[in-house]
Amino acid sequence: MHTNRLINASSPYLQQHAHNPVDWYEWGEEAWQKAKAEDKLVLVSIGYSACHWCHVMERESFENEDTAALMNEYFVCIKVDREERPDVDQVYMDAVQLITGRGGWPLNMFCLPDGRPLHGGTYFPNREWNQLLLQLYDFYRNKKQEALEFAAKLTDGVRNMDALTVAPQIERFTPQDMDALYNLWKPQFDWKEGGNERVPKFPMPNNWQFLLNYGLLANNHEALQFADFTLEKIARGGINDLLGGGFARYSTDGLWLVPHFEKMLYDNGQLVSVYANMLRADGNPFYKQVIDETLNFVSRELTDANGGFYSALDADSEGVEGKFYVWTKAELVDILAADEPLFSAYYNCTEAGNWEHSLNILYTKTSVEAFASEKGIALAAFEALLNRCHTTLMAARDKRVRPGLDDKIICSWNALMLKGYADAYLATRNEQYLQSALANQQFIATNFLQNNRLLRIHKAGKNTINAFMEDYACVIDAYLQLYQCTFDVDLLHTAQALTQTCFDEFYSEENNLFYFTSKLDPPLVARKTDTGDDVISSANSIMADNLYKLAYYFGTTNYKTVAEDMLAKMAQQLKKYPSWYSRWADVALMQAFGLYQIVIIGEEAHQLYQHFTDYLPNAVFAVSINGSENLPLFENRHVQGQTLIYICKNETCSLPVTTVEAAMGLMQ
Known part of the structure; x- marks a missing residue:
């Protein structure tokens, strides 16, 4: 068996590659010095532990002796866990998107020995990969000047991607502006299945959080109705593990039925927050059930003994995506016996299967109450049947080979989950949720917080990698929300101290925005500014929200001025693409309606x-x-x-x- 340098890595994703025949390096000076000394191109291969196609490419190419021989002979090869180093991922993802027009993982970028990107893509089948290796080696060896010129242009493109179109005058958002944003976004709504009209479908909790907030403040019933409709569709779909709780990363179809089965901490933390806020807004008891089931999953499968939260569960088990979660009709008959017909009818399980290979993913089309009424069954009896079936099926599922656990603990993702627990407490007044939030806040204070600076990763008792702007913004946000639960003023003072660190190390006076990386960290080929609200909102939009609130707690007018300058900087983008800047839209709501x-x-x-x-x-x-x-x-x-x-x-x-x-x- 081969063993390479990654055997000493703390990241579970890197450790998964420790026995590849590829001579992998971790990101660091050693690899780059070797590349410069030998004048070789560098392969920066980026992924994460729960990534299905990362595993596929590893099996096809990185475990292949012949392919590994080519990689080792002609390149210096670096493996990166994107969850540890989102800064590296951002730079090279931008480069891949400029080259190919799309992105994703695994991300494979070939770079000059100084780190500038040259060529890359995402997943490559083995045959194409081998051809690419030979082509790039030949190109760099025989047409070096052309390679240098192309890399220079590509690097300039990456550096310029953050450039923003700014209005000549400072803009302030009004309620009418917020109506215009909503009306621009509305044609994208999928009124049949919920969410935006696109496939695949990501949960995008920040989208529905904005529609909830806007609907309440603008008294727009339609916005509230669509947010509610979407959240119910997501919660009843196969993207939600209706047996064990917890949401998968996205739906591969437009129905929320067939998920990409990986479960990420950041999705579950943010979804708990939006379901909790919707529960407070409309009182739907189904949302309390969703919150309870999701947090039961997090507590059972993603929580460290000291209160930290693990990162993810893999999509695959036994090398097959989703195998842990799906059922054949025969399995259900065998396990559930006389209870099976009603259970299968409710969860839409059939002999032919509702997915591939005669397999069934549990999903529902209606409430327990409506189904019982339709079938003429007493509600209490049907609920008792479902409870029996859930207990029996969970016991059977627990005997299966489990998906892999990524047990590294990430600062920003923990903050998102901490905020989820705080929001859940405010919605349900369940004391256990507050205790879990407090335990995580103590974990963050003990393991990530040192002299008003944060670290990003905790793994196997070690705290590593300086935090990024995302980590600071999310922790400040979580502390502000936990203050709403406990009114412990120390939370506000810590948030203010971390805010000062953000200004000292990340803020650009020239851009009126915060860089993703600290000025104290070794520079990459481009210093990026995170502004788009993806599945995780951007560090800058979260921070603008934080500054608005901190301004009022501490009477610091400068905070509000900076927040409004940041919002003005983003106004043109927000007015063109509201769904992509939905956390910025929440900041605009505060300006339009007041706080x-x-x-x-x-x-x-x-x-x-x-x-x-x-x-x-x-x-x-x-x-x-x-x-x-x-x-x-x-x-x-x-x-x-x-x-x-x-x-x-x-x-x-x-x-x-x-x-x-x-x-x-x-x-x-």
Whole structure:
């Protein structure tokens, strides 16, 4: 058996390649120095542990002795886990998209010895890969000047991709502007299956979060209805593991039926948040079930003993995608016996299968209540049958070979899950959810936070890699939301200290935006600025949101000025492509409709806060018994023997009131 340098890597993805015959290096100076010394092209091969096509290419090419011999002879080969090094992934993904017009993983980029990209793509079948290796070796050896010139142009293209069209005047968003954004986006809505009109379908929680917020603030029932419709479709589809909980990364079809079976922490954290906010907005008990089942999965399968959250579950088990999750009709008959006909009818399982090879993915078209009524069955009896079947099938599934677990703990993804737990607590008041959030906050403080700077990765007791802007933005966001649960002012002070680090190390005065990488880290061939709201919102849109809120907590007008400058910088892009900038659209909502600060102070403050149960998308709370916390919002507001509520907006506060009803009336 071969063993290469990756045997010492901490990343599970890199360790998966430790026995390839390829002479892999980790990203670092050693590989680049070798390439310069030997004047060889460098292959930077990027993937992640739950990536199905990464595994396929490994089996076909990187485990192939002949292919490995070509790679070792003609190239210096570097393996990168994109989840550890999103900065490296960003640069070379931009290059691949310029070359091919599309992206994805595995990402394979051939570079000059100085790191500038030359040629690349995503998945290559073995025969094409071997041909490409020989062609690129020959091109660099015999046409080096041409190669250098092409790499220079491509690198300039990567550096210029972040350039933005900026309006000549600072723009402020109005409610009418938000209506225009919605009307531009609306034709993309899929009113038959939910989500946007495209395949594959990604859950995109930031999209539905914006529609929920906009619908409530603009009193747009249609926007609320579509967000609700989409969230129900996703939750009833095969993309949601209806047996064990947890959402897969995306649906390969337009029906939310056939998922790409990998389960990522970041999807589940963000989806819990949007389902929790929708539960608070419309009270649909089905969403509480979705939250409970998802967090049960996270607790059972993705939670470290010390409160950290693991990254992902693989799509494959026994080398077959989805094998852990799917059933033949015969298996269901054998396992469920007399209960099988109704179970299969409800979950749409048939002899022919609803997927390939006569296999069935569990999904539902309707509620338990509607199905029981349609079949003329007592609801309690049908619910008892489903509970029996779930227990029996979970026991059978637990005997199968499990998908691989990526047990590295990523700072930003943990923050997204922490925020999910905080939102779930606010929606359900389930104390266990708050305890899980607090345990994770302690994990972050212990393992990632050092002298007001963050680290990105925790694995096997080691904390490695300096954090990126995404990590800072997500942790600050999570701490602000956890403050809404506990009103521990230390969370705000930590958020403010991390914000100062962002300004010191990441902020560009010239661009009015934050770079993805710190100025203290070794530079790559391009320093990127993250602005598009993909499945994870951009670091800059999250940070603009954070700055708006921190400005009001600390009375720091500079924070609000920077947030508004950032939003103005993005205004033209947002007005053209609202679905791709949906977290920016949430920031625009705060500008258009204003941000309420609800200050509750007095002996009964915490009890009174519990009665604010409505979801308020443009409000932050500050709660104190006596105002002793060092926050401007509490100054001169404590009256002995009274518990008072102040409603503030646009630097102006109302006279205090004493009831939730009166306070809500001031915010109409």
